[in-house]
Amino acid sequence: MSQRVDQSLVREVEKFGKGSWNECFHCGNCTAICPLTEEGFLFPRKSYRAMQMGLKQTLASGLEPWLCYYCGDCSTSCPRDANPGETMMILRRYLTSVYDWTGLSKKFYTSHWWEFIFVLILAVIMVILFGFINPNPVDYTLTAEGSVRINAMFPIKWVELGDWAMAILVASLLISNILRMWYKTVIQDKSVKVSLFSYIREFYLLVVHFITQKRFSKCEDKNYWLSHWFLMTGYSIMFAVIVVWLPWFQTEKVYLWYEPQRLLGYYATFGLLFGLIVAGVGRIRKKGVKFRFSHISDWLFIVMLFLTTVTGILVHIFRINGMVEATYISYIVHMAVLVPMVIVEVPFSKWSHLAYRPFAVYFANLKKSGQPVKASVQS
Amino acid sequence: MAGDKTTGIIFYHPDAAFYQSDAYAAIRDYAAGLPGVRSVIDGLEVDLSCLDTLASVIKKHDPARVVIAGVMPGLIKSAVARVLSETGKDPGNIRLVDWSVLHGLNGQWLELTKAMLASAVAGMMPEECLIPSRHPVHPDTLVIGGGIAGIQASLEVADAGRNVILVEKSGTIGGHMAMFDKTFPTLDCAACILTPKMVEVGQHSMIDLLTCTEVEAVTGVPGDYTVSLLKRARRVNLATCIGCGTCAEKCPRTAPSEFDALTTHRKAIYIPFPQAVPNKYLIDPAHCTYVENGKCGVCVKVCPVPDCINLDEKDQRTEIKVGNIIVATGFQVFDAARVPQYGYGKFPNVLTSLEFERLVNAAGPTGGNITFRSQDKKGNWIFKGDSDTPSRVGIIHCVGSRDENHHPYCSKVCCMYSLKLAHLVKEKLPQASVYEYFIDMRAFGKGYEEFYERIKEEGVHIIRGRTAKVEERNGKLMMRSEDILNDRLIEQEVDMVILAVGLEPREDAAALAASLGISRSNDGWFAETNRCLEPSTTFTGGISIAGVCQGPKDIPDTVAQASAAAARVLQSLVSGEIAGSIKAVGLQTVEDQIKNK
Numbered sequence: 023m024s025q026r027v028d029q030s031l032v033r034e035v036e037k038f039g040k041g042s043w044n045e046c047f048h049c050g051n052c053t054a055i056c057p058l059t060e061e062g063f064l065f066p067r068k069s070y071r072a073m074q075m076g077l078k079q080t081l082a083s084g085l086e087p088w089l090c091y092y093c094g095d096c097s098t099s100c101p102r103d104a105n106p107g108e109t110m111m112i113l114r115r116y117l118t119s120v121y122d123w124t125g126l127s128k129k130f131y132t133s134h135w136w137e138f139i140f141v142l143i144l145a146v147i148m149v150i151l152f153g154f155i156n157p158n159p160v161d162y163t164l165t166a167e168g169s170v171r172i173n174a175m176f177p178i179k180w181v182e183l184g185d186w187a188m189a190i191l192v193a194s195l196l197i198s199n200i201l202r203m204w205y206k207t208v209i210q211d212k213s214v215k216v217s218l219f220s221y222i223r224e225f226y227l228l229v230v231h232f233i234t235q236k237r238f239s240k241c242e243d244k245n246y247w248l249s250h251w252f253l254m255t256g257y258s259i260m261f262a263v264i265v266v267w268l269p270w271f272q273t274e275k276v277y278l279w280y281e282p283q284r285l286l287g288y289y290a291t292f293g294l295l296f297g298l299i300v301a302g303v304g305r306i307r308k309k310g311v312k313f314r315f316s317h318i319s320d321w322l323f324i325v326m327l328f329l330t331t332v333t334g335i336l337v338h339i340f341r342i343n344g345m346v347e348a349t350y351i352s353y354i355v356h357m358a359v360l361v362p363m364v365i366v367e368v369p370f371s372k373w374s375h376l377a378y379r380p381f382a383v384y385f386a387n388l389k390k391s392g393q394p395v396k397a398s399v400q401s
Numbered sequence: 402m403a404g405d406k407t408t409g410i411i412f413y414h415p416d417a418a419f420y421q422s423d424a425y426a427a428i429r430d431y432a433a434g435l436p437g438v439r440s441v442i443d444g445l446e447v448d449l450s451c452l453d454t455l456a457s458v459i460k461k462h463d464p465a466r467v468v469i470a471g472v473m474p475g476l477i478k479s480a481v482a483r484v485l486s487e488t489g490k491d492p493g494n495i496r497l498v499d500w501s502v503l504h505g506l507n508g509q510w511l512e513l514t515k516a517m518l519a520s521a522v523a524g525m526m527p528e529e530c531l532i533p534s535r536h537p538v539h540p541d542t543l544v545i546g547g548g549i550a551g552i553q554a555s556l557e558v559a560d561a562g563r564n565v566i567l568v569e570k571s572g573t574i575g576g577h578m579a580m581f582d583k584t585f586p587t588l589d590c591a592a593c594i595l596t597p598k599m600v601e602v603g604q605h606s607m608i609d610l611l612t613c614t615e616v617e618a619v620t621g622v623p624g625d626y627t628v629s630l631l632k633r634a635r636r637v638n639l640a641t642c643i644g645c646g647t648c649a650e651k652c653p654r655t656a657p658s659e660f661d662a663l664t665t666h667r668k669a670i671y672i673p674f675p676q677a678v679p680n681k682y683l684i685d686p687a688h689c690t691y692v693e694n695g696k697c698g699v700c701v702k703v704c705p706v707p708d709c710i711n712l713d714e715k716d717q718r719t720e721i722k723v724g725n726i727i728v729a730t731g732f733q734v735f736d737a738a739r740v741p742q743y744g745y746g747k748f749p750n751v752l753t754s755l756e757f758e759r760l761v762n763a764a765g766p767t768g769g770n771i772t773f774r775s776q777d778k779k780g781n782w783i784f785k786g787d788s789d790t791p792s793r794v795g796i797i798h799c800v801g802s803r804d805e806n807h808h809p810y811c812s813k814v815c816c817m818y819s820l821k822l823a824h825l826v827k828e829k830l831p832q833a834s835v836y837e838y839f840i841d842m843r844a845f846g847k848g849y850e851e852f853y854e855r856i857k858e859e860g861v862h863i864i865r866g867r868t869a870k871v872e873e874r875n876g877k878l879m880m881r882s883e884d885i886l887n888d889r890l891i892e893q894e895v896d897m898v899i900l901a902v903g904l905e906p907r908e909d910a911a912a913l914a915a916s917l918g919i920s921r922s923n924d925g926w927f928a929e930t931n932r933c934l935e936p937s938t939t940f941t942g943g944i945s946i947a948g949v950c951q952g953p954k955d956i957p958d959t960v961a962q963a964s965a966a967a968a969r970v971l972q973s974l975v976s977g978e979i980a981g982s983i984k985a986v987g988l989q990t991v992e993d994q995i996k997n998k
Contacts, residue, residue, distance in 0.1 A: 047803075049840040050883030053890065054869030055742070061890055064883060099742060099869065101804035101840075 031076040037132040038119070039112035039317050045104035046070050052096035052106040057240045058089055063386055065089065066096055066106035069113055082120050083207050085389075087113040088375070088382030093241030094311025108315050115319065118374050121199040121206070127370040134318045137366065141326070144362035152176065152354045162346050167276045170341045170349040182268045188364060189265045195369035200381055208385050214392040224391065228384040232376075237383065246312070249300035254376065256293020257327075259286055260334075276342050287338070294331045298324055323372040326363040333359060406439040408522055409464025411481065413444050413471035420445050424511055431515050432470070435522045439464050444471070452480045459484045466494035468521045470514075472501040496521040502928050506920045506940060509984040513940070516991040523995045530994040533942055533981040536624035538973045539724030540564060543628055545616055545913075548576020549956060550729035550948025550963040552598050557967030558727075559607035563974050566609045566721060567602065568616060568630060571659070573677035574599055576731055580660060580755065582762040582769075584956055585821040586852035592764065596676045603678040612679060617718070619916050623942025624724045624979035634714040636684040637670070641709045644672065644680050648700035648710065656688040657781075662755045664784045665766040666777070670700045670710075675764070684712070724979060725943045725970040728927060729963060730913060732904040732949040735801030735808070742870040743797065743900055748878060749774040749782045750791070751871060751898045753800075754818060760784055761825045771829050773897065791833060791896035794826050795880045797868045798839040802903030810924050812903030813953040816843045819901045820853055823861040835861045836893050838868045838882050846955065864891065871898055904953045918982075919944055926952045930983065937966040940984040945969050 028034075032043050046067070053059050053067045065086035072080040090110040097107040119128035130137040161174035208216060231237060235254065239247045263271045263286055270283070277284045302324050304313040333356035340349040367373035410432050412425070419425055420443055433441050440462040447455045459467070459481065467481050474497045482492035498521045500514045513531075520530040540563060544555045547569030555565045567574070578584075579599075581591040602608055613633040621627045654669035661667075669688040672680065690697035691712045701710045737745035737753050745751045750773050752760070763769035767786030771794075774782040796819050802812040816839065823835045842863070844853040857863055866883040873879070877894045884891045906925035907913075914921050919939040920928040927946045930938045937945045945966035948959040973979035 047840065048885065049799075049867035050865075050885045051867040051869045053883040054866065054881045059890060064888065064890060067883065067885075068888075099806075101799070101806065101867070103805040 025077060025079045028076040028078040031073060031078050031081070035073055035112060035116050038115040039108070039315070041109050041112050042102075042104045043074065045102040046074065046106070047102055049101060051099055051101060055095050055099050056090070057093070057095070058091065058237060062390060063089055066110050070104070070106060070109055073109070073113065081113070082117070083210055085207050085382040085386050086110075087117055088379050089237070089386060090114075091238040091241055092312045093243055093246075095241075097311040097314075105311075105315075107311055111315075111317075114375065114378075115317070115372075117203075118371070118378070121203045121378070122195075122370060123198060123202060124195070124370075127374075130366065130370050131317075131319060134322075137319070137322060137371070141322075141362040141366055144365060145358040148358040148361050149354055152357055160346065160350060164344045164346075165274050165276075167342075168344045169274065169276045170344055170346050171274050172272065172337075172341055172349060172353065173274055175350055176353065178269050178272060181272070185265050185268055188361065192364060192368045196374065196377055199369060199374070200377055203378065203381065204385060207382075208388060211389065214389045216388045216392040220388050220391045224384055224387040227387055228380050231383045232380040243310075246300070249297045252293035253297020253301070254293075256290040256297065257376075260290040260294065263287070263290070291331060291335060294327065298328050298331065302328065319372050323363075323367055326359055326367070329359045330356065330363055406437055407465035408435075408437045408468060409440050409442060409459065409462050409466070410438060410468045410470060410518070410522070411442045411444075411447070411459075411474075411477070413469055413474050413477055415472055417445060427511060428470075428514055428518065432518050432522070435519060438522060452477075455480055456484045456487070460488055463488060465490050466496075466524075468496045468498060468518070470498035470500070470518055470521070472499065474499055496524070498527075499932075502922070502930060502932060503920065503940070506984055509940070512988045513984060516986065516988050519988075519991055519995060523998075525995065525998065529998070530991045531983055531986050532990075532994065533983050533986055535978045536622060536942070536981055538624035538943070538977060538979040539626070539722055540974060541566060541721070541723045542725045542727065542970050542974075543568065543616075543626070543721070543723040544727045544729060546570075546576070546729035546731055546948070546950070547574030547602075547610075547612070548729060548731045548948065549578040549595065549598075550731065550950075550959045551576070551727070552595075552602050553960050553963035554727045554729055554947050554967045554970075555602055555608050556598065556605070557964050558970055558974075559605050561967075561971050561974075562607065563971070564607055564609070565605075566611060566723065568614045569610070569612045570615050571673065572612055572635070572683040573673045573679070574602060574610065574612070575674075575676075575678070577755075578956060579674065579676070580662065580762075581758050582765075582825060583821055585817045586846070586848040588821070588824070592676060596678075599676065599678040603680075610679065613683065616913065616916065619726070619918070623944075623981045624973070626723050626726060626943065628721050628723060628726070630719050630721060632717045632719060634684075634686070634716050635681075636686075636689075636710060636712055636714045637682045638706075638709045638711065639679055639681050641706050642681040643706060644682065645705060646672070646682075647703050647705060648682060651699050651703045653697070653699065654688050654690055656685055661759045661766050661784075662753070664756050664759055664774075666781075666783065684710075725945070725973060726917065727945045727947055727963075727966045727970060728913070728917065728919070728950055729947045729966075730907055730910065730950045732953070733907050735812075735902040735905050737800055737900045737902050739807060740800055740900075743800065743868070743898070744871045744873070744878075745900060748871065748873060748898075750878060750896060751900065753900050753902045754815070754822060755902070757822055757899045761822070761829065769829065771826060771897075790830055792830075793834045793836070793893075793895040793897075794823075795868070795871075795878070795893060795895040795898045796823060796835065796837040796901060797871075797880070797898065798837070798901045799867065800900040800902045801905070803840060808903055808905060808924065810953070811843065813843070813845075814955045815901040815903060817846070817849055817852070817955065819899075820844075820856045820861075822899060823863075824856050824859060827859050827861060836880070836895065837861055837863045838866055838880070839863065840865075840867050846957065866891070904949055906950070910950070917941065917944055918984075919946070922952075926950065937962055938969060940982060942981040942983070942985075943973070943979050 050067050053064050059065055063086055069086050087110045092107050094107045097105045115131050158175045161171045235251055305316045308314050333352050336352040337356055446458050486492040498517045503510045503513050517527045520527050542558050542565050544551045544567045555567045559565045578591055578595050584591050613635050615631045617629040617631045619626055619628050648670045649668040652668040652670045655666040657663040658665050658667040660674045670682055670684045672682050686692040704710050734755050759765040766784040770786050771790055772786050773788040775785050775788045777783050801807045823837055826833055826835050844850045865885045868880045868882045871878055871880050878898055880893045882891050918941045922928045927950050929936050947963040947966040
């Protein structure tokens with residue numbers, strides 16, 4: 023299969039992060055030291071090569087960047103200081119923009135003004151919506167338990183409706199992008215024919231990988247797998263609870279500590295804070311290879327998720343202590359951070375990897391099951 | 402040319418931080434004030450990855466002739482020439498000033514750079530105005546280092562009938578070459594071609610061989626150097642020792658043998674190897690019981706020659722006068738333990754190439770049988786020749802070389818010696834498989850490519866891809882690499898791994914350079930005055946360099962360079978006059994030269 027060489031590819035990918043594009047002399051050390059690389063999906067070197075050579079099609083149809091969890095072994099041992107691990111990170115950003123049909127992902131990644139202003143506009147809309155247009159008056163009466171009547175000012179059915187609207191918007195964007203990813207990586211790859219049965223058989227692995235992130239645990243540094251896992255599970259639980267089960271979660275009743283609403287809330291908060299602090303402190307101190315380089319999108323994600331978590335905690339504390347104004351204000355701020363974060367990050371930016379990663383593993387497994395296994399190495 | 406300002410100077414330096422330095426500011430100011438200079442363009446103004454900007458900047462300044470100064474200025478010469486021709490100027494009117502060779506000259510660096518700039522702006526070659534003073538020359542020559550380079554240089558000078566003092570740090574001459582089994586590409590036995598030269602040095606009436614001796618300090622001027630030598634106590638009388646070996650037989654102490662790359666043990670009183678020159682015993686004070694606590698002296702008792710061994714001998718200092726000095730101190734091999742992923746020091750059957758040279762040598766610890774390391778009674782891993790032979794051997798290229806974490810440069814010899822080692826495995830163990838992992842195969846010399854082809858035909862598996870790590874799996878060594886040309890990942894089980902370690906400057910190179918007043922290039926090798934045309938002279942008059950101490954090279958190149966260094970020495974001895982130090986030529990002198998012409 024021949025393809026056109028795109029000489030501007032390096033310049034284009036460069037907009038997604040500062041890489042060392044010319045350093046690599048293709049010794050293959052990075053591939054050989056990688057604990058995750060495997061036959062048929064050799065990386066990082068081959069992705070690096072495709073980028074250097076301007077093979078846009080090869081790059082767009084490759085799943086390899088998603089199969090990398092950036093342990094940094096490749097960058098540490100690279101004889102050319104070419105930072106292959108960071109290159110994979112940059113390629114993940116690039117691929118996110120390739121899958122995104124709206125073009126917003128590319129705008130957000132390559133211009134932080136676009137991202138900031140978009141976030142700001144959404145935040146202002148939220149403040150206006152909840153603080154000014156909202157017809158419900160501030161309710162100063164407390165419940166029998168002495169907590170704030172949060173659902174009086176923000177009626178749960180309206181909030182839930184908004185929640186679902188946001189969820190459907192984000193999910194349809196993300197799903198359409200995943201379909202594009204599937205089309206580019208699986209359908210367009212003519213060398214593989216995947217049977218329907220494979221799609222069903224491999225599906226459980228998609229779930230397994232999403233929940234356990236067990237590929238990540240193959241990397242040498244297990245601590246980071248743990249903090250990432252806490253962050254992921256904390257986020258997922260919180261997301262499920264506030265989108266799917268909001269009426270069950272956001273009530274005026276103050277639950278006892280052992281009741282599931284509170285346990286789940288506490289676990290999710292702990293998971294988020296733990297993961298965010300490890301990532302944030304790591305990035306500030308540039309600790310280890312994987313935190314050496316931070317793109318603006320990495321920081322925006324950490325800061326927004328951190329603010330969301332902190333304002334969420336404040337709402338909880340103010341509410342159960344009957345502090346009416348504080349509760350309402352922190353709730354509005356919470357919404358003004360949470361909604362832009364979800365709308366910008368999940369389909370268009372860093373958070374999208376929560377879907378692309380497990381789906382990449384799924385698609386890779388499909389491709390592996392679809393082609394004859396290569397002869398093993400001679401001895 | 403003075404009067405009309407037509408010259409543009411472009412500074413070109415790979416490290417942008419240089420443009421912030423005081424030195425650069427001084428050079429720039431000096432250049433701007435030179436007669437005929439129209440404008441100065443520094444590298445920061447020019448994005449060298451985009452030659453369009455270079456062109457527009459040059460066009461803006463519109464010089465009729467250009468001087469490009471900096472590190473490897475030739476890289477942009479063609480681009481500048483194109484711009485000159487586009488603007489209707491003579492594209493041939495470009496001069497280059499490369500100051501990279503001046504690195505390490507400290508104070509003199511700035512003066513020399515200015516002098517080279519001034520000469521280029523005046524349209525003269527540096528040699529035309531950097532004219533060193535002439536001095537009378539002392540007839541004796543000092544050669545530092547007794548490896549193949551020092552041997553060759555000494556013989557060249559001595560055979561011309563001039564006195565040579567050859568100083569060697571260890572107990573014998575021969576250097577690394579004596580340790581090798583074969584030489585590439587001819588597969589000559591290294592000892593067979595080297596030992597005749599060693600013997601010639603030992604017997605030459607014009608060569609004064611001083612072993613166990615180090616150079617401590619050098620003073621004086623070119624042509625008349627006073628060198629302080631530290632003669633370490635050999636504790637065996639060179640004149641009376643008959644080399645019978647009775648002493649070593651009875652000596653109770655052992656120590657790792659340097660000659661066998663520490664893979665076997667020798668006694669504390671020993672002869673480095675049977676063909677050593679001088680073929681006399683010596684005592685290793687670090688392992689001698691008598692030197693430690695005064696209680697032993699067995700060797701003295703058993704020695705058949707009266708008063709031959711003097712255990713109380715002390716180190717001595719002497720001074721000699723010489724006119725010329727040839728530095729031929731060679732190299733040390735890269736310490737493979739610095740690359741932990743290859744498991745050297747952890748797995749006994751991961752060897753360095755030098756250890757394997759000894760193992761495969763017919764005069765080596767196993768008599769040339771390729772066997773595994775085994776443990777002696779004290780638990781040391783040594784070669785005894787009593788264990789099995791490997792059936793699969795892996796060779797890893799570029800250990801410590803071409804690696805930004807260690808040495809970025811190519812050590813030049815490893816590809817060829819690795820091919821040679823692969824051949825030696827095949828020769829001794831025809832049934833064994835050999836897997837050789839390389840990054841790029843550099844078979845650059847006469848007959849080398851043919852040698853590479855021959856080794857491939859012998860059935861050695863030569864695989865493109867750097868081995869990332871060596872691990873132990875089921876008692877075997879497992880090498881993990883990417884087979885780049887076949888697009889697959891290889892986990893190769895082998896019994897033995899040979900690490901092709903690179904060459905690096907000796908630990909004492911910095912101290913020696915300081916005492917000799919010579920400079921070193923960025924990577925630590927002694928600097929020559931011109932990469933292309935003056936490979937064996939230094940900026941210090943009367944001091945020449947030869948062999949690997951100037952930069953990695955193989956034996957043929959080393960021998961050639963040693964002869965070249967000797968030619969320089971003989972030039973001064975025959976004419977009776979020696980050129981002084983280029984670095985000592987003052988800027989004022991250069992400017993005067995330019996004015997006069």
